[in-house]
Amino acid sequence: MLQEFDLRNQEIKIWVGDRLFDRAEAKISVFDSVVQGGDAVWEGLRVYAGGIMLLDRHLKRLFDSAHALAFEGVPTESFIRNALRSTLVANQMSKDTHIRLTLTRGNKITSGMDPRVNQSGCCLIILAEWKPPVYDNQKGITVFTSTIRRNNPAFLDSKIHHNNLLNNIQAKIQSNVAGKDAALMLDYAGFVSELNGTNIFMIKNGKVFTPSADACLHGITRGMIIQLCQENNIPIVEKNISLTELYSSDSVFCTGTMGELTPIIEIDGRAIRTAEPLFNRLTLLFEKAIPAYCIQP
Numbered sequence: 001m002l003q004e005f006d007l008r009n010q011e012i013k014i015w016v017g018d019r020l021f022d023r024a025e026a027k028i029s030v031f032d033s034v035v036q037g038g039d040a041v042w043e044g045l046r047v048y049a050g051g052i053m054l055l056d057r058h059l060k061r062l063f064d065s066a067h068a069l070a071f072e073g074v075p076t077e078s079f080i081r082n083a084l085r086s087t088l089v090a091n092q093m094s095k096d097t098h099i100r101l102t103l104t105r106g107n108k109i110t111s112g113m114d115p116r117v118n119q120s121g122c123c124l125i126i127l128a129e130w131k132p133p134v135y136d137n138q139k140g141i142t143v144f145t146s147t148i149r150r151n152n153p154a155f156l157d158s159k160i161h162h163n164n165l166l167n168n169i170q171a172k173i174q175s176n177v178a179g180k181d182a183a184l185m186l187d188y189a190g191f192v193s194e195l196n197g198t199n200i201f202m203i204k205n206g207k208v209f210t211p212s213a214d215a216c217l218h219g220i221t222r223g224m225i226i227q228l229c230q231e232n233n234i235p236i237v238e239k240n241i242s243l244t245e246l247y248s249s250d251s252v253f254c255t256g257t258m259g260e261l262t263p264i265i266e267i268d269g270r271a272i273r274t275a276e277p278l279f280n281r282l283t284l285l286f287e288k289a290i291p292a293y294c295i296q297p
Ligand SMILES: Cc1ncc(COP(=O)(O)O)c(C=O)c1O
Pocket: 044, 168, 194, 195, 196, 197, 198, 199, 217, 218, 219, 220, 221, 222, 255, 256, 257, 258
């Protein structure tokens, strides 16, 4: 599934540092830390008619990630909210928009790994594009289990939403070669972790299961689904899940800001049962919750 290019995105304005630039002029320095080491943190945000979904939770995760990486000169929350507002206003965007918000460690005075050569604070990038949810949520997606494992905290803690995405990109290449929509990634012990860009859930005998967030990203949408289950007395269990359990479950779906809730209809050539009423109920609960959780920046 390759996204189509929306021609309106040719004309967008992009926030870099402390102001907006036309798309062609939006650039960062070759001395920026994200160029040299992928040294940045990010959030994917979705704009609905009522505002940005769960913006407060996304900003909290961004600040936690920056703190964990000991970033210095982090912009304030009001600076970021103001930049988000200015970007959306300049592009006349109030729905059907995806924002990639990146915070890099900023410019180095000379190339090198040492953060002490970063002396001018962080660089904020706000890339807002016209973009519908990436997956066809009616049709669902097919996935392929990658040989590339998702990081665990011994190597790079997935609690940090960082830009070191090469293991996920390698997994995605494998699923492309296999002709599937996304890569399923296991953790270091061989249990299911998540897809290359979304979290995973399964339903079995009326209960919802999702992998413990040891190796997967603690996704904001994942958290919302867990919350909705708890609020609606739907049994939800976080545990280690094996591939065999997934293959024989009643329903499997993935979650993320970029795709909302998407059924997974095939894993490694095994057809996955669909038409599970509980999945449809969760989708409806999520859609109904959107207006209450959208926040104007
Ligand atoms: C690896 C990975 N897993 C899951 C997700 C979904 O997280 P969220 O629900 O916060 O968008 C993302 C989103 O960036 C991701 O990169």
